[in-house]
Amino acid sequence: MPKKLFRCAKSIRQAVVAAVTATLVLTVAACSGAAGETPDDGRPVVLTTFTVLADVAQNVAGDKLRVESITKPGAEIHGYEPTPGDIRKASAADLILDNGLNLEAWFSQFVEGLDVPHAVVSDGVEIMQIGEDSYQGKPNPHAWMSPVNVQLYVDNMVTAFSKLDPENAAVFEANAAAYKAELQTVKDEMIQKLAGVPESQRALVTCEGAFSYLARDAGLREVYIWAVNAEQQATPQQITRAIEYVKANQVPAVFCESTVSDAPMQQVVGATNAKFGGVLYVDSLSESGGPVPTYLDLIRHDSNLITAALTGASS
Template sequence: MRRPKAWLILLALVVSATLSPARAQDRLNVVTSFSILGDFVRNVGGERVSVTSLVGPDGDVHVYTPAPADAKTIADAKLLVINGFGLEGWLPRLLQASGSKASIVTATQGIAPLKLGSDADPHAWQSVANAKIYVANIRDALMAADPADAGAFKANAENYLTKLDGLDREVRQAIAQIPPGRRKVISTHDAFGYFAAGYGIEFIAPLGVSTESEVSARDIAKIITQVKKSGIPAVFLENISDDRLMRRISAETGAKVGGTLYSDALTDEKGVAPTYIDMVRHNIKALTSALAN
């Protein structure tokens, strides 16, 4: 039997690529403000979307400084997915500079915000129940932007929402293993208010600590007093913050370092939290390991 000629094989490959529904040039170009939103979009959009996150793995969206290339990235987008609740304070000027005509979806639409002082707490994704609202908003936006692929977006979203239901059950089962009196920790900044409200873990952010400012010696003394007075059994580092403060607090109070929690950013593919589900599972494992005994 004669082997097919090389040019026939090449022609077959070209035709196959031409007919493929997942061609790069046919994908919906979506830009998200940071990595967690990017993961939500990939789960709902699948191969029918091309996703770029402005703030990438282990990046701090609070203090992000846009690069000139970001304006072009947004200008080329069909859809821009943002968190809202004041998280992306740098975004309005970037939008103006880009001249973007992308449709903008605020993923927190429909979520009642908690408060951080007088401002909305933007970290709503830390509750899995809220994450499902993010996903529903993203699904609806993708369906509106690309009606031809609406069926695929809907099916992908239903599959992912089922996984999130299972994740929510995992978290509740894990928290139930922690004695009520030990369900309190100290973390680098106030990023876990929605997790606390949803699952009954008390997160105490050190007084005077944020990712946007340095902590004074007086602040550190207050934090140490706070930890001792509250009987906090563990302190946790965060992947977007300098860990020296938490380690000093641990050394001076006896509260053990429970590990690293992932709050505002995912890791890259080689890290422990490359997806939202991985992030939540990592966090709950760290919490139960530090607090259950």
């Protein structure tokens, strides 16, 4: 085929694909009554990228906005792949909230072509950088693991919600003030409990490097097997490095997160005198009947588990 005709045919194919995609987006947006979805109750819809943000946002929104999460409880957020149902929900939303800091690698493609405003709730956070692997120099995205940072998340949500629904701006402000007081209480409780951990044992060894902000708040040294959850993780070199650190520093307990396999950390346990301290929650809340149905529960659960395991106390 002559080059000119080839380019013309290629352009036509691209135009057809774009038209079909646009039609699908419009179609799914129109299907607001699809099975399994919450019926429209007239309130503006705020869609968050994962469950932690949804819980925080619900505390700020109260009953004035309908808050939903794209991902379900227990989902791994880093490599999430949006479904057609997610696109339908996003198309019908009035506002989308994302964490930012490169957490949702799929987000830009997810919202491309959607005429829906969105806000990055981590704006203003004092960012900690990842110190190694292919992610070296990039921001650590897990800023919500600090209750202090989440107070900034709340402020950003108030701004976005007040722009979306100005009539209820005062309600959002009042809800935010009450919730920020709870966040401060949880942070103070965490510091008080972890203060009893001896200096020699103040190391938080986990599967993923997701606890930089919590460790900074609590005065713990952070050690991990891999920096960020990915399809391929836990190389022999990474496991060996963790084993050597635990042995050299006589770390009494190690941990892993709820959204990944703890098999690599169990290798560390098997090669050292450390015990497996338990499952920590980071990227996702649990179901309502589970151990961490809210963000405040998540921080309390993690700090209690860490303190108990490092001090040898019963949880």
